[in-house]
Amino acid sequence: MPPLILTEGLVKEYKSTIGKGNVRVIDNLNLKIEEGEVFAFIGPNGAGKTTTIKLLLNFIFPTEGKILLFGKPSNDISTRKEIGFLPESSYYYRYLNPVELLDMYGRIFRIGKRERLKKIEELLSMVGLEDFRHMPLRNFSKGMLQRLGLAQALINDPALLILDEPTSGLDPIVRREIRDILRRLNQDGKTIFFSSHELSEVEMISHRVGILNRGRLIRVDRLNELVSGGMAKESLEDIFIRLIKEDVDKDV
């Protein structure tokens, strides 16, 4: 099986709004995500995490470099059949209810009606929204929307989950619920690629970690090696801050 995600020499530049020249927001990114792993993509605000995810899913276009999903170019629409995506702080169609939303997404994957209805019930139950199946989404809280987001990302039973800050802005109870779901999904064989600010969570569920700073991947390592390779009694947060500081100092 080829890597589920492979980027080579990925560069993204934008025209500068002040002064001349371009701003390089992703700089020579080389990423490789293998089947079955949980990969955490961490970095400070503005590092380029969401930009990377948008590039992977062809929402924006690379300036240079190659992106392959399941060994195929990222603009190949067939790759989407095996991907589930949870955007950061996303809204869904306000006038729909969860059943209508999941039904619509299910039809896109050509899931038959009976199977679709069964799946919708299972997913709503899994994310704890079965009692709200007919409530319009405009009445949902942020946590409920995020849980629903996870449900829609799983409607096609994807091999690869791409999650952009899945627990951002959620209370600890909901965060834990989502972590548990992700753990179970990985145990079922799903590959998870997610970005996060919550380093404690990253420590709880990830196999590998990639640290991004100013568009550059400054470190990729297995979590246990990253933590054990650090100074004594250093948490992932300490290591993260240290590596970022070193990277900044290097440029200075």
Added chain:
Amino acid sequence: MSFLLMVSGGLLQASIDKERLKGTTSHDSVIFSTPQAILANVLGESRTLMADILWIKVDEYFHTHEKGYPETEGALGEDEVTEIMPLLRLITWLDPHFIRAYRAGGWHLSFNLNRMEDGKKFLKEGINNNPLRYELYYDLGWVYFTVEKDYRNAIYYLEEARRRRVEDRLENKGILILLASSYENMNDTEKAYSIWQEAAKIDPGDPIIREKLTR
């Protein structure tokens, strides 16, 4: 490909324009606004509606002078006619196919305000905008016959009215009566007689027509 489509659009536009500006003698062809009515086009879809609203105002003047309205019974006074003329002018600018407004305006200018030339000009403008309708040819024929005693021009316009489709039986008879009388005044008795016969088919009991045919 977009350019090719635009070219086809241009060709279609030319074809549509031909259809929109077509002038035939058949009543069943299309009546559209003349492209020169820029004022009218600026107001777009609402202009004919505004014409209708103004006509309501004009309509009030006419009908409050009917019997049953004792305060205002009688013909329109000169002041009132002067008041409605601008409204009629505006109505025809907004809707060049508002036949009633041309008829009312032509009548009042020619008979009530004694502005014959203006009245004829107004009716001719209406004819220009509505070449397929009979009414304004009839009215102009009436003006030439009754007021100016210009039977040659009366015949011209009444013949044009006769050539067009006239749905109203009474008006159709009226056209033929005036036309026959015009031919008589031009000493073309043969032509006049044939038209009296045609009028008799519409209303055989009409005393004027019967009298003319028995002579």
Added chain:
Amino acid sequence: MYNILIVAGNTFREAVRRKILHALLILTLIIIAATSMFSFFELGVQVKFLKDMSLAVISLFGMLITIVVAVNQIPREIEWRTIYPLLAKPVKRGEFLLGKFLGCIWVIFLNVGLMSLEFMVILYSKENLLDIGILQAIFLIFIELILFLSIIIFFSTVTSVPANSCISLFVYILGHMKSAYLNYLISRSEGIKKFIAKSFYYLLPNLENFNIKEAIIHNATVSVPYILKAISYCAVYTTIFLILALFFFGKKEL
């Protein structure tokens, strides 16, 4: 094709639940009903007024409804990020855009249909016959709105919502005015000015082609070839604007 229908269905479902559309539709229905209650001294004038007013209202409110439904379709999806979960699935950008377009057509059809139904019922009660000319006029209003919709969808891929609203309104007015103005210019110009005026006249969309209200109000008939030409004209320009929209949307960074 199936994805286009899914997106269209969702667009329709979402749009018909919006309160502003309900308000516009109800207002239109009230105006048409109120118009029928005007009493004049001559029935002919009353019927003319009813036809005039109703067709003008259907056209005007049809235009407003089209703007309200369409101007925000794509920008709102991007702003609220509802587009991301959808395009992360096997849905092409082109399918998304065409689905939006088709869904909006269904909404416009429903609204124009309801307004027209009320109008036809009232007219039938006054004239006791079905006026085919009115049906033709309403049909062409609907066709015009499809073309207008394609223009709005195109501009929504390249401009912001406020700019698109203003541009669309301007395009609607210009589309009705241009033939008169450009014909005036053509008749009074020579040489290169005349050539430019003529080029603009023939190449820019002319919405006045779909306006047969005057003919209908004055009880003339419109030929079937004319109707077919108008439909073809709409098809040509709608295709142009959709091709442009697909091109710019395909290149748009979301």
